[in-house]
Amino acid sequence: MLLKYTRTFYALLFISGLTTICLSCNSSANDVDSATRGSNTSASNEIFELNFQIKGLAAGHYYLTGMYGGQFYTIDSFAIENNGQALIHRPALLPQGMYYVVLPDRYTSIQFIVTDEQKFSMTSDVNNLVGNMVVKNCEETFLLYHNLKFEQKYRGEYEALKQKINSTPRGSREAAILEVERQEKIDERIAQIQKDAAEHPDAFFTTFKLAGQNPRIKAQKLPNGEDDNARIVTLYRQQYWDAVDFSDGRLLRTPVYTNKLRSFFENIVPQHIDSLVKYAEIVTNASMQNDSLFKFTANYVGMKYQSPTFMGSDAVYVYMVENYFTHERAFWAKSHEIDRLQLDASIRHSSMLGEKAKDLEVIAPDGKMISLLDSDAELLVLYIYTPNCENCQKETPLVKKAYDAWKSRGVEVFALCTDPDEKLWKNYIDQNDLDWTNAFDPMIESEYTFKYHIDITPEIYVLDRNRIIVARDLHAFQLDEILGRHIR
Template sequence: MRKLLFLIAVLCYSQLQLQAQGYQLTVKFRQFTSGRMFLAHYMGKGTYLADSAMIDATGTAVLKGKEPLPGGIYMVVFPGKQRYFEMLLDKNQTFTISVDTTDLVGKTVYKTSPENDLFLEYNRFLAKLQPKTAAIQDLLAKRTAPDTARARPLQTALNKEIQDYRTAFINKHPGSLLTSIFKAMRDPEVPPRPAGEDSTFAYRYYRAHYWDDVNLNDGRLVRTPILEGKLSKYFNQVVPMQPDSVIAECDQLIAKARKDKEMFKYVLWWLTYNYETSPYMGMDAVFVHLVEKYYVPGDAYWLTSDQLNKIISRAYAIAPNLIGQQAPPLEMQDSTSKPLSLYSTKAKYTVLVFWDPTCGHCKTEVPRLDSAFKASWQKKGVVMLGIKTDGTREEWLQFIKEHHLTGWVHAWDPQSQSNYRRLYDVYSTPVVYLLDEKKKILAKRLGVEQLNGFLERLEQQEEGTAAVKK
């Protein structure tokens, strides 16, 4: 008898293992008897194809795979890709969905998927609140002060009703995927300011508790739009836009995400991409830090050697010209072929302009830089050092003459010995750097207006410092 029970237990365990090793989702459409349907998943706010299947004459499509799909929010997309509905996918990946396109929320039925039954209940709860939502939107659309004032308490009450539902759900279903999602959606509730605390208390509390309800060991959150939204808000609105502050926050968050491979992979990727492409000056230092600390040692295990080498090469191209570093030395020739050195060019400020006389954008921007230089920058102690990148010597000299670029120091590198393209990351033109008296990089890749504003702020800071010393 004990042996028989053991064999039954083994068979049951084997069946569970077989189920865990793959997925089988049966979708029954009431209104379709042909066509291809698709299964997609979120990756941050983007959506990606996971599988597809043909719908047979009975309206049935079967999605099957030998390996289980990662947990998260998935979308069942109808033929024609015009309509879809969301569902949850977690440990149980063998179930049936009956779909009636006339009422996706009210008439969709799941068989053997308790998680999606709960998700459907939540969506039906939201559907019942739709009249309240519409009424608030109608008031706000009028854009009058009285209507906006009327909408405010209604919106507060609606938000509380939704939050109360989610809180009750969290308490009742602590291990659910939907609970992890609801908790991640919550913002920290800032308490009243304690006695003795200054006006920054609310900000400091909010920042310190921002990630409290986000389970950074739950890789399922990667395949929802929630995580990317939390990352974007935190790093674009909460953390100060200073490279040192951002780097410290990146390292702390990555350390918390390391226990889960999916979470670690996504958080590191998002931070790397965000700061490689950041429009804010100086944030490329964060990108370089991430590459040096995580990619160079090989932590980004999912990348091919070619992909890894491209990222590392990009960081190494940026590293020599980060803001705050000394500008790399340049040994070139002036327009009369005499030797010219960056560090022998004395000035309070040096505006370094890499430009090409045949470049359409340069033809617009270089004269604008010259106008600003002659109007005000020259009085501030600025020297313009223009470096030809492409075009012939004749085209270069002709452009200088036609646009009266007098007062500039003009240089070029006919023997290509200075390696300026790599040292200054010149892959397009024009590229502008602002250097201080000791040739430290103060700013880079600025337009005329931005550079003008930057110089004015520097002048104001100097005046303020001088006044304090007096």
């Protein structure tokens, strides 16, 4: 298996950037990115202290947990006594953001937000933890539970209304009335969020809450009066980030930014390369308002598409590396790491879909030199393999089967062996009856590793009549479909 460590190596380059971020989760507040709005300047006598009492909680070990970039991390553990009381103390301020007291079951948690106020109290009881919560000396957490109490009441009323709608005959007058009530209930929730935001415009809770809201798009109509659903989807995508304050890196210490980023690229953006690149650029450029958000966003998008999720989608990774993992912009990465990423992106770029295939001058079984682009085949399959690779041993017979089915229609296979053992190569040809164009380059004189991205072997490329790359990263079973699509 050629270059079997390549994927791991380059993933580690990205992760090294993320690790640097995550390590800061355990730092004191003065380590928070200086570009993060509202960060504290820590002094030696500044501490975090939470007087915590939830009546009815069982005694046991609980966990103070933070979040960064969608990942939870444990800060400390502490004991809660039989009366549900504990004093949670840290010798330095916590980085500003959202935190959780995680119960012994490791699933249930009690959340709070800290910014400047880091000595406060929370009291409630297990019968109605949210409804009976009393917060003192922390406005951000007070606002959080003010909202949670509203949401708790709202959800109960909304679910009851949905049940009535579901049990009412569709198209009836009563159903129409209930639908109006449902819309009014949604409007009520939006109005409450907007009211709270207007009353507390500078609160981090407001930044957090608004960032989590999805756009509401008014009905769009076609000229014939029918609903213009395509326009609604487009407007939703365009307005998706409007309520996010990209200047506030504290959003990384909440679930909202990572969840929004994940949903955007998986559910909102059309899953084709041009759209993914377009919106990767839009979101990453917006994130550059804050160093922490930019660093995280560039790493997240780059890593997401480093391994293709569909054919050619690593073009997004290539775009991210070429434009953001540069010496000028990737301030978190070491110079040699950037150089390696740029080299990897350059190799991938040269063999992306739509690129002109690079020529390879290699050795044929008779010892003569042959050229990849000298072939006059209608379609050319470049099959890069290693004889003793387990996957190659499974794929080669399937490639051979496809070749036998399509060679009469102008398909040729150019099979390049990556192992330097000539005897092994020739034995493999004989054992598998490989009557296509066989090639060998033991010293890599053709520089094929710099012309074609070879993550693991086998790699399969399909070149059209003009030797444009029309398919790559294939499994052998996909060849019939691809060849049928492109053959004249």
